[in-house]
Amino acid sequence: MTSSTVADSGAAGPSTGDGPGRRSIGRAVIDAVTTANSWMVTILAILLAFVVGGVIIVLSDPGVLRRFEYFFSRPSDALEAVWESVSGAYSALLRGSILDPEDLREAIAGEEPWTEVFEPLSETLTYATPLILMGLAVALAFRAGMFNIGVEGQAVLGALTAALAGFGLSLPAGLHLVVALLAGIAGGALWGLIPGWLKARTGAHEVITTIMLNYIAGSLLLYLINLDGIHHPERNDAISKPVYDTALLPRLAGDQLRLNLGILIALLAAGGVAWLLQRSTIGFEFRAVGSNPDAARTAGMSVGKTYVLVMAFAGGLAGLGGASVLLGIATSSALTPAIIGGIGFDGITVALLGRARPWGVVLAGLLFGALRAGAPGMQAVADVPVQMVTILQALIVMFIAAPAFVKEVFRLRQSRAGALGQTLAKGWNG
Amino acid sequence: MGWSEGRRILRTGPPRLRRCQSAHCNPSRSGARALWYGGVGGGGPLARAYKENPLKLELRGITKRFGDVVANDHIDLTVEPGEIHALLGENGAGKTTLMNVLYGLLQPDEGEILINGVPRTCNSPREAIAAGIGMVHQHFMLVPVFTVAENVMLGDERIRSRLPFLGFLDRRRARQDVLKVSADYGLEVDPDAIVEDLPVGLQQRVEIIKALRRQADLLILDEPTAVLTPQETDELLAVMRSLKADGKSIVFISHKLREVRAIADRITVIRHGRVIGTTGPETSEDELAAMMVGRAVRLRVEKKPATPGDVVLDIRDLRVVDDRGHRVVDGVNLQVRAGEVLGIAGVQGNGQTELVEAVMGLRPVVSGVISLEGQNLIGRTTKQILRAGVGYVPEDRSHDGVVRDFSVAENLVLDLYDRKPFASGLALRPQEIATSARKRIAEFDVRTSSPDTPVGTLSGGNQQKVIVAREMSRPLKLFVASQPTRGVDVGSTEFIHARIVAERDQGTAVLLVSSELDEVLALADRVAVMYRGKVLDIVTPDAPREHIGLLMAGVTGAAGPDGEAATTPTTATEHTDAAARETDSDEPGDESGGEDTP
Structure with missing residues (x-):
């Protein structure tokens, strides 16, 4: 530790507020996410998360731990158990999210319909759809320097307005879907607009306001579900009327598979966000305000307008994500209090993993979608709880957020594989 | 330690x-x-x-490479005990790299460092400090919310206890240390002041005190005057003399020829990572500049007499407040005509910044009139003002001028991105942006590997050229330049000055604000001197330098210096004294009578 680094890290810590010339904590997080990580670090972080996840799987498996009691008399026994436990869990995860060779063999033999083979992939893509849309909602705001924690609430609003349009109107198929999706976008955009406007007008920090709006959105949903006209008349639990079939997202591969139009909409949205950021004047403003609001203002851009606009866009994406949950995934195609159930918060981690780049978000959304799709199989086959997936997600993001740590681990491995003497000669005083 | x-x-x-x-x-x-x-x-x-340990420093054959770039190429340098040794070179010449090697922040690829004849390797600043080397970085390493005393003890905290780790921080002793070092070297600063409340000059003092308290015998000052006003610079030079008298050695990194000649015992010039030569302060500025740049440089701006036309910018009775609500522009009247440069001279912080921000629509106006060719500008957005034909080079380049993460090409259209030909509707046209960027880069001699390079990786001078190129790439009625060459190397300064004069000759009205009097005098056709929010007088650039200096200190022809000083509020007296010290060295106190009428 040097004196200058002491002063440096000290300076970075307590500086809060958005005052000109000073980095806020939010901006530091945004910088770390958007610029400090390389793809290499991202991939290594995922790898490292699976390794640590493996350790946790072993530690939570009583069968394996029992073998460790006589480790020194028969180490092969324990190591074998470790390998079986970890590989069993991860292969179950893969079978549930990508392909089960068993099903493939049976399908080729004609004992099973082919839909069984594609079911894991269909599930992965289905789960990925809202994750990608909500990840985009976070990433877009990130690029304009805003930390949008309010995706959850924006998605709730989107689901709510989509539902109102879905069972409140009766329109021909196709048109009804478009109207419901647009209603979802509008609801989310409205919920995003509020914190954007508050920040532009009063300087209220978006992290605080979006978190609070999440609570309000949740309560609003709960209140509205139980209102006459919205509540399902034949049910006693908190559930709304189902939306009409005309408003549902059409399935792409037959009724057996849940894969629906949503994934194409999500990919289209990613392309749209990529174009917006890189090729449009609005995106130019977003990025300029995101990296240097003072220079943007000096160059004649309206920073406040940009904040409002980017939050409306982000909210719209989140609202579309919420609508895609209701119209594509929700079991009875109706509102329930837990309809979004934290996907909005997962969207934040997806955006972090995707380094706030649209196509990165798509890849991250697919990964997290696969984890979700594979989790039930992992529990059923390998007896590893579903929550393991949540732990893996959290570990990935933790390692992403600590690129220096990942690099250090990587370097450590490199030097061990290479020459030990090099490590000793170089020393660790940096 | x-x-x-x-x-x-x-x-x-x-x-x-x-x-x-x-x-x-x-x-x-x-x-x-x-x-x-x-x-x-x-x-x-x-x-x-x-008692001082005289420290003799020798660098022998120091070489530092970053990939293919050789930042330091076999550099030899000797600093004698009690010597002020200036390291002169343009931005990017390798001065800072060399000092980072010396301070243990970087390891040299070749060469050795000798302290008092003994070879030493410093693997960290801590070891360098132990060897008696202290460094004041260009960007201060201070915790803004800590007091002066807390900052000084940071990294070397003492505790009041007999136990090795437990105990209270000995703040009292830290305070005493500050007071003691302050008194010893004339570095007055309140140990209990919060650092972020202090002006830049005082923050720099805190850095110097920090180094001195750790018993530094050799101080490295990295571009210490880049952020200082002329008055603060003078104070710093005085401090340096006092340190030298005490036997301390100082390495003074700068590219300002005037200061280097004023203070250095010896001057080593570095160019492209190589030592060009070591000379004494008797070497002329022209010679030094030629050594630095590698060719003869015109330090004086060549220009023909102005041919002023109609009034373009008309400011009447303008009042503006700063962020804290203090009235910092107080009844300013200024007219800038087509084809002339109106320079605003003054010690920084006398309302120039706010005046310019008000003109650009970046700061609300309390009262008064700003008009451009008869059209009111007040209440218009910055975008509208820029579109009306105003070009603007902001004072703080990295803060307000460029987006560091953006490419050179993107920065070149930062205020034109939504206009033809760079956009059609909502879509940007990357082809047009790239074509125009290549043209500007060639025309304004921006040294960059490609238009897609992030602007933050360019040197300060080249960043400034990007801004100037951007602002001059459209037809202008008014060009507002605030500190256009601050932190810019000699070559780029020469270029930017020439472009400003060329813009004037095309019939553009130019409003130039600079805290460097030399720059104002070289470029301006008329000089308005601002002091505490008021324009005290408008003079010609050939007015006696002392007269302008006194005006900058708030001394007008009406009252004698003494009387004026007595009526000035206490906060201003320090500046007044400093300015007077600078200018009245020849015949003190005799400027009160008989100069140009206001």
Whole structure:
């Protein structure tokens, strides 16, 4: 530790507020996410998360731990158990999210319909759809320097307005879907607009306001579900009327598979966000305000307008994500209090993993979608709880957020594989 | 680390003495110091503790490479004890790299460092500090919310306890240390002040005190004057002289020829990572500039007499407040005509910044009129003002001028991105942006590997050229340039000055604000001197320098310097004195009568 680094890290810590010339904590997080990580670090972080996840799987498996009691008399026994436990869990995860060779063999033999083979992939893509849309909602705001924690609430609003349009109107198929999706976008955009406007007008920090709006959105949903006209008349639990079939997202591969139009909409949205950021004047403003609001203002851009606009866009994406949950995934195609159930918060981690780049978000959304799709199989086959997936997600993001740590681990491995003497000669005083 | 026992005893001196110490906060440090030693009893281990260890530094064949780039190429440098050695070179010449090698932040690929004839390797700043080397970085390493004393003890915290780790921080001793170093070297600063409340000049003092308290015998000052006003610069030079008198060696990194010649004993010029030569301060500015740049440089701006046309910018009775609500522009009247440069001279912080921001629509106006060719500008957005034909080079380049993460090409259209031909509807046209960027880069001699390079990786001078190129790439009625060459190398300065004159000759009205009087005098056709929010006088650039200097200090022809100083509020007297010291060295106090009428 040097004196200058002491002063440096000290300076970075307590500086809060958005005052000109000073980095806020939010901006530091945004910088770390958007610029400090390389793809290499991202991939290594995922790898490292699976390794640590493996350790946790072993530690939570009583069968394996029992073998460790006589480790020194028969180490092969324990190591074998470790390998079986970890590989069993991860292969179950893969079978549930990508392909089960068993099903493939049976399908080729004609004992099973082919839909069984594609079911894991269909599930992965289905789960990925809202994750990608909500990840985009976070990433877009990130690029304009805003930390949008309010995706959850924006998605709730989107689901709510989509539902109102879905069972409140009766329109021909196709048109009804478009109207419901647009209603979802509008609801989310409205919920995003509020914190954007508050920040532009009063300087209220978006992290605080979006978190609070999440609570309000949740309560609003709960209140509205139980209102006459919205509540399902034949049910006693908190559930709304189902939306009409005309408003549902059409399935792409037959009724057996849940894969629906949503994934194409999500990919289209990613392309749209990529174009917006890189090729449009609005995106130019977003990025300029995101990296240097003072220079943007000096160059004649309206920073406040940009904040409002980017939050409306982000909210719209989140609202579309919420609508895609209701119209594509929700079991009875109706509102329930837990309809979004934290996907909005997962969207934040997806955006972090995707380094706030649209196509990165798509890849991250697919990964997290696969984890979700594979989790039930992992529990059923390998007896590893579903929550393991949540732990893996959290570990990935933790390692992403600590690129220096990942690099250090990587370097450590490199030097061990290479020459030990090099490590000793170089020393660790940096 | 590196604390001698004697010094430790010194710190726990008798309390009565400490009070004397703080009472004697006067710049003549010898007095305070004599008192200190006298009080302690003279001689013995205590006096020994503060005696300087003359430090001789030799760098031999230092080479540092970053990939293919050779930042330092076999550099030899010797700094004698008690010498102020200036390291002169353009931005990017390798000065800072060399000093980072010396300070242990970088390891040289080749070569060795000798301290008092003994080869030493410093693997970290901590080791460099232990070897008696202190560094004041260009960007301060201070915790803004800590007090001066807390910052000074940071990284070397002492605790009041007999146990090795437990105990209270010894803040009192930190305070005393600050007071003592302050008094010893004329570095007055309040140890209890919060650092972020201090002006830049004082923050720099805190850095110097930090180094001195750790018993640095060789101080590296990295571009210390880049952020200072002329007055603060003078104060710093005085401090440096006092340090030198005390036997400290100083490496002074700069690219400002005037300062280097004023203070250095020897000057080593570096260009492209190589030592070009070492000379004395008697070398002329032209020669030094030629060594730095590698060719003959015109330091004087060549220009024909102006041919002023109609009034373009008309400012009447303008009042503006700063962020804290203080009225910082107070009834300013200015007219800038087509084809002339109106320079605003003044010590920084006298309302120039806010005046320019008001003109650009970046700051609300309390009252008054700003009009461009008869059209009111007040209430218009910055975008509208830019579109009306105003070009603007902001004062703080990295803060307001460029987006560092953006490419050169993107920065070149930062305020034109949504206009034809760079956009059609909502879509940007990357082809047009790239074509135009290549043209501007060639025309304005921006040194960049490609238009897609992030602007943040360019040198300060090249960043500034990007801004100037952007602002001059459209037809202008008014060009507003604030500190256009601050932190810019000689070559780029020459270029930017020439472009400003060329813009004037095309019939553009130019409003130039600079805290460097030389720059204002070189470029301006008329000079308005601002002091505490008012324009005291408008003079021609060939008016006596002393007269302008006195105006900058708030002394007008109406009253004598003494009378004026008496009526000036106390906060301003320091500036007044400093400015007067700078300018009236020839015939003090005689400027009051008989100069140009206001």
